[in-house]
Amino acid sequence: MKIAVLKEMAPGESRCAAIPETVKKFVGLGADVAVESGAGASASISDDEFAAAGASLGSRADILNGAGIILCVAGPDPSGLAGGAPGALLIGALDPAGRSEAVQGYAGAGLDAFAMEWMPRITRAQSMDILSSQSNLAGYKAVVDAAAAYGRAFPMMMTAAGTVSPAKVFVMGVGVAGLQAIATARRMGAQVSATDVRSATKEQIQSLGAKAIFVENVAGIEGEGQGGYAGEMSDEYKKAQAELVSSHIAKQDIVITTALIPGRPAPRLVSDAQLATMRPGSVIIDLAAGAGGNVEGCRADQLTEIHGVKVIGASNLARSLPADSSALFARNLFNFLSAFWDKDAGAPVLPDEDEIVRGICLTHGGKIVHERLAS
Template identity: 70%
Template sequence: MKIAILREQAAGERRVAGTPETVRKFAALGAEIAVEAGAGEGAAIADAAYAEAGAIVSDRTATLAGADIVLGVQAPAADTLTGAAPGAWVAAVFNSFGDRARVDGYAAAGLEALAMELMPRITRAQSMDVLSSQSNLSGYKAVLDAAAEYGRAFPMMMTAAGTISAARVFVMGVGVAGLQAIATARRLGAQVSATDVRSATREQILSLGAKPIFVEKVAGIEGEGSGGYATEMTPEYQAAQAELVSGHLAKQDIVITTALIPGRAAPRLISDAQLATMRPGSVVVDLAVEAGGNVEGSVVGDVVERHGVRIVGHRNVPSRVAADASALFARNLYNFLSAFWDKDAGRPVLDAEIGDAIRLTKGGQIVHAKLH
């Protein structure tokens, strides 16, 4: 059983799908590990560290030759995987519903595409959930990016020259990224508030020492939406939330938006008119910018200014914390494959619950139910 860890080819991608830690663990299972030279460079992992852990470090052709499993962060195009074993598994993030041509390419190449972003949010798969591990870091980094653009201090400071007021931070969307953003902003000394359409998140907000901002007169979602995500709300709720948010935004220094709906464009949370009510020098970080954006006027990969408000739309935020993001992503992949490792077969064997959820292609066909 040969596992190949490739150097990422997507522009700006600094993460890597395997680390010396996971190389050792895979080797302990009896697998042969091949790593493409330079794969860990963006995450500050030297080729020598992989070699010391027991991997064979070589060029891409040798790394792929006969590989039974290929590990990646962002799924490579199928035509770049020449030399992998027939029917080889490729475990990576595929953007399954947004890049159908890539999925078609895998079917045509006879490769088995395993989309890690579709890992079901069930208890036994928590340690395999790449979206959660990467979102956690996104929430953390969003606060640091906001602080870098803000130009003022976060905590209240009492000095002989006078008192500096604490920054007011508002987090919109209290999933994994939002909760980490709240916690990070609180650690930096900010005065934090947060909102979500799921009323069950109120207790989570309070537990982190932040103030919950919720629509009271119209019912939201009780508990979690599908897969732990929020779902779209009624027009009545959307109108009530817009009114509530508009009044709150005008008082904020920093806003971080995190709302995503799987398979659909990100919901619009902040309009241009609402931005205009914010004070000059305020900062908005749109973590959903690559999915269409929560903020009107946000630009993918850029920091722009509207009405004196700086709008941050960085691409691939986890890659901005590449070393830790790689360590967590690599552990997710190891936890996934090792959980299904069959000692007799010398390879992982997926069960239906997980396999059907993440398998996009097999035997030259597209097999995922939502892609038909």
């Protein structure tokens, strides 16, 4: 089995789908690994390091020739994947909801495409979950970037010249990114509070030493979404939450928003009117900027000043930590393939009825097969 590792061509993409560690592990399974020259450069991995791990290096045409598995970070253009073996597996973050034409192209090219971002959130798939691994880094980096943009210190400092008050950080949305943001802000000495529509997260917030800000005694909460994600809220809940947030956000120095609902635009959490109540010089990091943003007026990958508040649209912060994000992403891919690897066949065997396979397989046999894309 030949495994091809692509050099990423998407603008701003700095990650790599393999690292020397996973190359060695694939070679240990009996696979041949071919890495496109320069694939790891942005993640500080040289071609020599890949070669020392057992990979061959070459052009895209060279590495794709006869490849049975193609690994990528961002979904590549289907036109640039010629040369793979019939029925080759394409595995990476393929953005099936936003790139339907590309998915159709993968099917037309005879590729079996697997979108790792649709990995089911079940126990045996945790080590394969790219959203969790990348969100963890994004939550950390959001706090670091907020500290860089904020014109004051984070921790309380008592000096002969007077006392510096701690920064007040408010995290909205307590998934993987939110929890890491809470932990990082606490380590940096900030006074941290957080909120979420899922009642189960209250205990998690408190366990990290932050104050939980929750709407109480409101009927019609529908925030407990499937697979650990948040779902839609009732109108009554939205109104109560807006009132609670308005009273709290005016006192905050830094706000980090992380709320996403799979397959839908990001929910609006902070309005222009709420921004106007914040102190000039305050900072908001919107991690949902790529899906429309949680903050009114936010622009993806831009810093916008609104009412004196710095609003930073952070669509993919994991890219700004390419060495670590590549390492975690590459291990996610290896963990997926190795879980299904058949030593006798020398290749992965992916049963159609398996929950993981069914959850992430987009195309097979020249057709789009995923139920979420069938229409």
